[in-house]
Amino acid sequence: MNRIFYYSNKLILLLIMPMFITYGDILCQDSLKELDLFSYKSRLKFGNHLYLEKDYLRASYEFREYLKYEDNDTIRFKFANCFYNIGRYLEAADNFKSIFYNSTIQDESRLAYYKSLFFSGDFNLFRNSSRNEIYLPEKYLSEVNRLYFTSFLMDNSVLPDTANFISAFPDSNKNDIRNFYIQKKFPQYKSPTTAALLSSVIPGLGKIYVGNITDGLTSFLVTGVLTFLAIDNFNHKHSFRGWLFTGLGAFFYAGNIYGSAAAAQIFNAGVKFNFDNNVKLYFEKRNYFLPENNL
Amino acid sequence: MIKLLGKLILFFFVSLVSVQAQYQLSSQFDYANTLFKTGNYFDAITEYKRLIFFDSTKTFFYRSSFQIGKCYKAGAKFDEAIKYFSISELNASDDFERFDSKIEIVRCNILRGTTSRAHQLLNEMELTYSGNDSKDSINYWRGWAYMFEDDWTSAAASFAKINPNHELKLICNRVEKDKVSVTFATVISYILPGAGQIYTGNFLSGLLSLGWNVLSAYLTINAFNAERIFDGIAILTLIWQRFYRGNIQNAAEFAESKNIDIANSALINLQKQFRGAKP
Amino acid sequence: MIKSIIFCLLLVPTLSKAQTDWVKWDAVEVSYKISNASSKNIITQKQNTGSGIISFLRNIYGFFISELDGDNCPFYPSCSHFFVQAISESGMIKGPLMFADRFIRDLNFFKGKNSYPIHRIGKFYDPVSNYTLNEQMIEIALSGNGGD
Numbered sequence: 001m002n003r004i005f006y007y008s009n010k011l012i013l014l015l016i017m018p019m020f021i022t023y024g025d026i027l028c029q030d031s032l033k034e035l036d037l038f039s040y041k042s043r044l045k046f047g048n049h050l051y052l053e054k055d056y057l058r059a060s061y062e063f064r065e066y067l068k069y070e071d072n073d074t075i076r077f078k079f080a081n082c083f084y085n086i087g088r089y090l091e092a093a094d095n096f097k098s099i100f101y102n103s104t105i106q107d108e109s110r111l112a113y114y115k116s117l118f119f120s121g122d123f124n125l126f127r128n129s130s131r132n133e134i135y136l137p138e139k140y141l142s143e144v145n146r147l148y149f150t151s152f153l154m155d156n157s158v159l160p161d162t163a164n165f166i167s168a169f170p171d172s173n174k175n176d177i178r179n180f181y182i183q184k185k186f187p188q189y190k191s192p193t194t195a196a197l198l199s200s201v202i203p204g205l206g207k208i209y210v211g212n213i214t215d216g217l218t219s220f221l222v223t224g225v226l227t228f229l230a231i232d233n234f235n236h237k238h239s240f241r242g243w244l245f246t247g248l249g250a251f252f253y254a255g256n257i258y259g260s261a262a263a264a265q266i267f268n269a270g271v272k273f274n275f276d277n278n279v280k281l282y283f284e285k286r287n288y289f290l291p292e293n294n295l
Numbered sequence: 296m297i298k299l300l301g302k303l304i305l306f307f308f309v310s311l312v313s314v315q316a317q318y319q320l321s322s323q324f325d326y327a328n329t330l331f332k333t334g335n336y337f338d339a340i341t342e343y344k345r346l347i348f349f350d351s352t353k354t355f356f357y358r359s360s361f362q363i364g365k366c367y368k369a370g371a372k373f374d375e376a377i378k379y380f381s382i383s384e385l386n387a388s389d390d391f392e393r394f395d396s397k398i399e400i401v402r403c404n405i406l407r408g409t410t411s412r413a414h415q416l417l418n419e420m421e422l423t424y425s426g427n428d429s430k431d432s433i434n435y436w437r438g439w440a441y442m443f444e445d446d447w448t449s450a451a452a453s454f455a456k457i458n459p460n461h462e463l464k465l466i467c468n469r470v471e472k473d474k475v476s477v478t479f480a481t482v483i484s485y486i487l488p489g490a491g492q493i494y495t496g497n498f499l500s501g502l503l504s505l506g507w508n509v510l511s512a513y514l515t516i517n518a519f520n521a522e523r524i525f526d527g528i529a530i531l532t533l534i535w536q537r538f539y540r541g542n543i544q545n546a547a548e549f550a551e552s553k554n555i556d557i558a559n560s561a562l563i564n565l566q567k568q569f570r571g572a573k574p
Numbered sequence: 575m576i577k578s579i580i581f582c583l584l585l586v587p588t589l590s591k592a593q594t595d596w597v598k599w600d601a602v603e604v605s606y607k608i609s610n611a612s613s614k615n616i617i618t619q620k621q622n623t624g625s626g627i628i629s630f631l632r633n634i635y636g637f638f639i640s641e642l643d644g645d646n647c648p649f650y651p652s653c654s655h656f657f658v659q660a661i662s663e664s665g666m667i668k669g670p671l672m673f674a675d676r677f678i679r680d681l682n683f684f685k686g687k688n689s690y691p692i693h694r695i696g697k698f699y700d701p702v703s704n705y706t707l708n709e710q711m712i713e714i715a716l717s718g719n720g721g722d
Binding site for chain 3: 371537542562566
């Protein structure tokens with residue numbers, strides 16, 4: 001009995017086997033599609049994984065392939081955002097444009113578009129499009145407006161009216177913004193002309209005015225000693241030495257006038273560098289008063 | 296009976312699918328390897344990453360991450376390379392694989408110039424692996440680390456542990472012999488100005504230095520003899536002292552730069568000519 | 575100011591790390607050469623700048639004196655290099671004035687108190703381009719980041 005059971009078992013298996021193989025093939029082909037590493041669905045999965053890993057360039061390749069087969073606004077947004085994160089802002093802006101209409105995330109895309117233009121560093125382009133175009137996101141009008149005013153702190157355009165400028169920012173930050181505004185409008189520069197004039201009256205005074213006090217004193221001493229030597233030698237009828245020291249004195253006197261002007265310019269460049277840096281750090285720390293996007 | 300049959304069916308189905316999947320994955324691995332071999336490292340990384348992502352059984356995890364590390368290494372992105380070699384180390388299935396990953400990390404550290412980290416890793420490895428082959432391998436890479444540190448004596452000692460007549464040991468010995476002594480160059484310059492420069496082969500500079508020192512010494516002594524004390528002190532401090540100090544500085548600098556040139560030409564030769572394993 | 579500069583320097587490495595694969599890269603061959611950090615090598619690279627008679631005189635000065643009397647100038651580029659560079663870039667009128675100014679600044683005993691950035695070879699970084707009276711050319715170099 002047992003044996004019969006055993007054989008029948010085998011027989012069934014033998015009968016079923018070919019069936020399995022044929023069906024199995026069909027089943028496998030289905031599952032193969034699932035497993036095809038280069039199908040558009042796989043591309044999407046892999047792309048999302050790369051996106052989370054911040055491997056944005058590779059993610060953008062995968063999304064591009066995916067978008068050839070299926071249209072999906074979220075993926076379009078992510079695709080554009082890849083370029084934004086890499087720092088290819090103008091490409092990002094172009095890609096965000098494709099989600100401006102008839103989409104649930106059109107406002108987010110529009111905001112991202114303005115962000116891209118802003119961070120591209122072409123503030124004129126940004127300001128023109130944020131004033132004139134019809135792309136403005138209804139949900140994020142105040143954000144774009146803030147970016148508009150922030151851009152003025154970052155380049156050399158003529159600053160807009162104070163009241164408008166400051167009212168665009170939240171109350172708690174208004175003081176800081178006012179300070180930045182004042183510093184931008186009336187920077188604490190030292191005039192190179194004044195420095196040069198001061199140095200031509202008293203050697204070294206221009207340098208002291210700029211803040212390089214020891215440099216100023218040194219050049220006062222050097223020109224002073226050379227002048228003294230010149231006069232002393234003329235008094236003792238050493239006319240060659242007299243003229244030599246006169247020449248040297250004049251040389252350093254002129255050099256100091258020139259150097260005072262240059263020092264004032266270097267001072268100004270330092271002030272500007274610090275201001276730009278502080279503004280950048282301040283806004284970066286507050287994410288430019290923009291909402292975090294969770295897409 | 297039916298239970299058994301059910302199990303059989305399930306097993307059959309699963310194995311068929313997984314065989315197909317394995318086939319898919321291994322052909323993906325081959326594809327990535329082709330990219331790697333043709334030097335297409337950036338794209339190779341993409342494909343290895345794809346393989347890792349879809350490889351649910353983690354069959355290719357070790358090999359892929361190891362290869363990604365190699366790609367980054369080829370692109371001189373050592374931080375990333377070390378990261379991926381460490382991942383491969385964590386996913387290694389046996390001690391050999393683990394050893395290979397660690398050695399790769401050491402090699403990256405040598406190339407990156409962080410040789411102290413390489414030494415630290417090699418010391419740790421020495422405690423774990425006691426086989427003769429692994430000992431040799433550890434000493435070999437320790438030798439390379441020393442060479443990159445410009446410490447040729449220690450490098451020679453490391454290679455000698457593998458084989459007293461090791462090819463690299465002989466090279467290290469030769470470099471050590473060719474090098475000049477910075478201390479000696481400095482000391483003889485103190486005694487005879489210019490001697491240090493001449494010792495390092497800069498004859499013209501040495502002679503000029505000697506000339507300046509003799510001239511300023513003559514002028515100084517002359518001035519003191521003629522009781523022109525102020526002139527004497529001026530020449531002594533402004534000219535003689537300057538050239539004397541400069542001569543010593545130059546001797547040390549020439550010796551150092553000559554040593555670096557010797558070391559560099561040896562290293563470049565190794566990079567271009569040496570046929571064995573290189574970092 | 576210093577705080578903000580340090581902050582900037584801290585930011586740079588964290589940013590650059592994430593960016594490894596944001597631009598497609600190719601294989602790079604790493605040279606096994608040990609870098610020679612001595613200041614002389616860096617300066618001699620610039621020795622051929624300059625023109626005509628001034629450069630000739632400077633080469634003579636360099637060969638007979640400056641190469642032999644040790645390392646005396648606390649600035650990078652050194653005063654004599656500054657002179658040649660200033661003349662070749664700004665002409666015979668501005669150049670000497672720039673040099674006169676530099677010379678006085680070199681005489682200043684307390685120059686360390688001024689805010690010169692430190693070049694990576696350990697000297698005060700004071701490039702000619704800062705003194706041409708052209709605001710665009712002034713570089714506010716971060717510490718250790720100055721120069722070529």
